[in-house]
Amino acid sequence: MKKLHLLVIKSFIGPLILTFFFVVFVLLMQFLWKYIDDLIGKGLEFDIIAEFLLYTSASLVPLAMPLAVLLASLMTFGNLAENLELLAFKSSGISLIRIMAPVMIISAGISVGAFFFSNNVMPLTNLKMRSLLYDIQQQRPDMTIKPGVFDNSLEGYSIRIGDKDSRTSLLKDILIFDHTKKQGNVRVTVADSGYMKMSADEKHLLLTLYNGRSYFELQKQKTENKHIKSFPLRRDQFEQQEMILEMTGFGLNRTDENLFRNSYSMLNLSQLHHFDDSLTEEIEVIRDKFHNTIDNSLTGKPKGLLIDKPPFRLDSLKKKIDSDKFRIQQVNVDSAYAELSKLERRRAITHAINFARSNKSITTSNMGTSEWKVARLRRYQIEIQRKFTLSFLCLIFFFIGAPLGAIIRKGGLGMPVIVSVLLFLIYYIIAMTGEKFVRENILPPSIGMWISTFILVPVSVWLTYKAANDSVIMNIETYFIWFKNLKLEVQKFLRIK
DSSP states (O other), X not given: XXXXXXXXXXXXXHHHHHHHHXXXXXXXXXXXXXXXXXXXXXXXXXXXXXXXXXXXXHHTHHHXXXXXXHHHHHHHHHHHHHTTHHHHHHHTTOOHHHHHHHHHHHHHHHHHHHHHIIIIIHHHXXXXXXXXXXXXXXXXXXXXXXTTSOBOOSTTEEEEEEEXXXXXOOEEEEEEEEOTTSSSSOEEEEEEEXXXXXXXXXXXXXXXXXXXXXXXXXXXXXXXXXXOEEOOEEEEEEEEEEEEEEOOSOSOOOOOGGGGTTSGGGOOHHHHHHHHHHHHHHHHHHHXXXXXXXXXXXXXXXXXXXXXXXXXXXXXXXXXXXXXOOOOOOOOHHHHHHTSOHHHHHHHHHHHHHHHHHHHHHHHHHHHHXXXXXXXXXXXXXXXXXXXXXXXXXXXXXHHHHHHHHHHOOOTTSHHHHHHHHHHHHHHHHHHHHHHHHHTTSSOHHHHTTHHHHHHHHHHHHHXXXXXXXXXXXXXXXXXXXXXXXXXXXXXHHHHO
16 A cells, blocks of 8 residues: 555656746746836846746746646546556455545645744745846936936936947947036037947946037026126037936946835735734724714704704793603694794705815715724735635635546646646636735625635545546436437327427
8 A cells, every 4th residue: 555655656756846846937927927017127146037927936836836736637647547557456455545545645745834934934935026126116217318308317427329220239329418517418429320239337328429519508607687697608510429328327336125014915814913913903983983973963952053952041931841751743844944044054065065075075984094094904814815826725626626637637748738728717717806805895805715626626526536436427328328318209209209
């Protein structure tokens, strides 16, 4: 039995490692394709690119591991079934569950390891990756001047070109404004043509200009009074001129990582629960204050604000009111309003409008604050559930992939890859739908994030049962026979009629 288990384990470990790196590579390419516009043209050094790819790959591990387990289990048991090894094991009296037992234990260990990785390692890698991505996005790109547009990306200079030869990189009709002195357009250079390139250390921009002129306003010799105004300048003409412009603001500046530390994807379980409790308490406080404010504004308003009452009351009438019991009477608003004078009507309408506007403003403000906090709370709650669902998914995908491989009886990277991708797409669509329902407050997080799991668990149990009983659900002839029997039953029923 030990040799059997070692055979199954060796057959599983190899495809698992291979498919894991393959899935990480595919997900990494998808991620880079999404942010390709933020990465290209930045002149990034190799160590920065390697660091970014390392952190990004680590952040994709919890999502890649379930798919790797599914694909590896499909390949392993598909190969065993295709080579008739499963048939030999079963003919020796060994059940499929016993054959799956060692890989089942490995999958359970992978699930536990994926949870600890998601809880302890992934928050740190997400923090590193997101902060580095933000720094890359904020980095200013290399000089890519478009014809006919003033380019101000180079600090202290405004450059415009009329045209650019894409084959020779020759720039035509060059206009350069030098604002380094911060005195306005006092230095202007015009050239018919020229070339532009970066220095070897990428810290300076080298310009070679041909057939041009330079204009300099002499600020120190400038005089201006009530009667005399002079604006002296110097004009230089050249056939060829070399200009060296310092490249400032083009390096990668690293941002403090603490700015991103409170994001939901950068926290572990204890930190997520802390934010969950804090936001829940804040939302309750906001709603309590809102209800108290509305209650006071609607029911606590003194009625004397609407209608003036007589300043005095006869003692006999007061005694009669005190002696009688208070009774609730139905009041006709239209009749009461009709009895008021024009001045009282105007005052009543004015006060009612003011109350309505005040309550509307309070409601809108509190609703916006409450909705924003609820949306943020849902993000933290989704992340809490995600750490469990993705880890548990490794075990579920094993119970889907292993029996499905035994039923399909095809190994290699053909059929298992197709089936794995289809199953993962189904799971991903259901999971994203449930997550969207949670974000929109249609379903609670404990249900919305586990919908896909609730659907896949019965499927895994059913597939394991069918594989253990040597079902032929993947055999097309089985369905032809079923339809043929159904047709015979229908014909028999019609004859009886």
